[in-house]
Amino acid sequence: MNAKLKLAAVGCLIxxxxxxxxxxxxxxxxxxxxxxxxxxxxxxxxxxxxxxxxPVVHGGTVTSFFMGYATGVTQAGGGAFATPTMKQGQNxxxxxxxxxxxxxAVITEQVSCVPLSLFGIVPLDTPCGTDAFFFNPTGTxxxxxxxxxxANVVTGAGVADGTRIIGGNVTSGxxxxxxxxxxxxSFAYNGDVxxxxxxxxxxxxxxxxxxxxxxxxxxxxxxxxPTSFSNxxxxxxxxxxxxxxxxxxxxxxxxxxxxxxxxxTLGLIGLIAAGMGFxxxxxxx
Numbered sequence: 001m002n003a004k005l006k007l008a009a010v011g012c013l014i015x016x017x018x019x020x021x022x023x024x025x026x027x028x029x030x031x032x033x034x035x036x037x038x039x040x041x042x043x044x045x046x047x048x049x050x051x052x053x054x055p056v057v058h059g060g061t062v063t064s065f066f067m068g069y070a071t072g073v074t075q076a077g078g079g080a081f082a083t084p085t086m087k088q089g090q091n092x093x094x095x096x097x098x099x100x101x102x103x104x105a106v107i108t109e110q111v112s113c114v115p116l117s118l119f120g121i122v123p124l125d126t127p128c129g130t131d132a133f134f135f136n137p138t139g140t141x142x143x144x145x146x147x148x149x150x151a152n153v154v155t156g157a158g159v160a161d162g163t164r165i166i167g168g169n170v171t172s173g174x175x176x177x178x179x180x181x182x183x184x185x186s187f188a189y190n191g192d193v194x195x196x197x198x199x200x201x202x203x204x205x206x207x208x209x210x211x212x213x214x215x216x217x218x219x220x221x222x223x224x225x226p227t228s229f230s231n232x233x234x235x236x237x238x239x240x241x242x243x244x245x246x247x248x249x250x251x252x253x254x255x256x257x258x259x260x261x262x263x264x265t266l267g268l269i270g271l272i273a274a275g276m277g278f279x280x281x282x283x284x285x
Contacts, residue, residue: 024203025076026257030145032085032098033073039201040076041208041254042101042143044068047090047153047223048249050187050214053241056132056179058113059124063106064187066141066212066249067159067230069151070101074252087149090224100149103253104160104232105210107139107170107189131178137189139170141210142232143253145200150235156228161235166255167195168208177247181217185247188212193255206258212251223248 025038048068056062071088073081087100112119113128116135146162153159168191177185188211196204215221225246231238240246 024257024259026201026203026205026255028073028201030099030200033081033083036073036075036081038076039255040074040078041252042070042103043072043074043080044103044212044249044251044253045071045089045153046221046248046250048103048212048251049153049223049226049229050212050247050249051226051229051240052245052247053243055243056111056128056245057124058111058122058126058128060111061108062111062134063108063139065229065232066103066105066107066251067153067156068103068249068251069153069159070103073101074254087151090153097149099145099147100151100162101165102144102146102151102159102162103141104144104230105139105141105170106232107137107141109134109137109174128179130180131176133174133176134187135174137170137173140167141170141191141208142167154224154226156226156230156237158235159230160232163197163200164195165197165200166193166205166208168193175214177214177216179216179245182219183216184219185214185216186212187214204258205255207256208253209256210251210253212249215248215250216245220248 027035027037028039029035045068048066050064050066052062052064054062073083075081085096085098087097112133113122113126115133142164143166144160144162145165150158170189170191173189175185175187191208193205193208198204228237229240
């Protein structure tokens with residue numbers, strides 16, 4: 001095969017590979033209620049908590065910790081799966097409660113006391129009196145599957161244990177909340193997926209989007225302020241630092257799967273590659 005034909009064949013392989021990359025819909029499996037197909041994400045229970053540690057000052061940074069458990073498994077494109085044997089609340093006694101899905105995240109973010117468009121008009125290190133805005137988040141998040149459903153979002157015990165099934169980094173996002181009692185804020189982040197446990201999820205996941213409302217003070221409903229917090233390791237707990245802000249967090253999280261070549265495309269690529277090899281051997285004869 002001459003150089004021009006080889007170049008054309010390679011170009012064909014590349015273009016076919018790009019065209020044949022399909023967005024495969026993932027399946028989440030467990031031995032009780034699964035498989036969940038097509039799997040979209042999790043609806044985190046409203047009793048989840050965000051703990052924000054660090055002085056909320058203009059231009060400073062704080063670290064926020066989230067702990068919660070899933071009240072539902074969502075379908076790709078909308079809707080929810082039936083999960084009759086999943087623990088769906090702190091005091092859920094409605095079913096066998098054979099398993100649970102829990103989440104733990106640590107996010108460091110920058111603080112502004114005013115919208116970012118007005119950032120320069122406030123001196124740095126000024127305490128935020130009523131409102132706080134968050135931007136440039138970085139951090140990590142993990143989701144666990146546990147067949148000993150023991151998560152307690154009041155003490156933090158049992159949240160980050162079981163089998164880690166998904167994990168990743170926080171790559172972008174932001175939010176805001178009011179420091180006035182009775183107000184509601186929000187936060188959202190985008191993240192990449194660096195770990196997919198393929199025993200539970202196939203194919204692997206590429207990215208994630210999570211969002212939550214943050215309720216503070218008298219706006220809290222069906223929520224008990226935690227007495228301690230998950231430390232993110234084997235279900236352990238840690239004391240809540242003095243001055244930490246505690247928010248009721250009602251969130252949800254969705255996932256985007258990796259693109260995978262379609263089977264037909266893989267077959268065609270194999271045929272072209274074999275043809276190129278055969279043509280090369282003929283030329284040498």
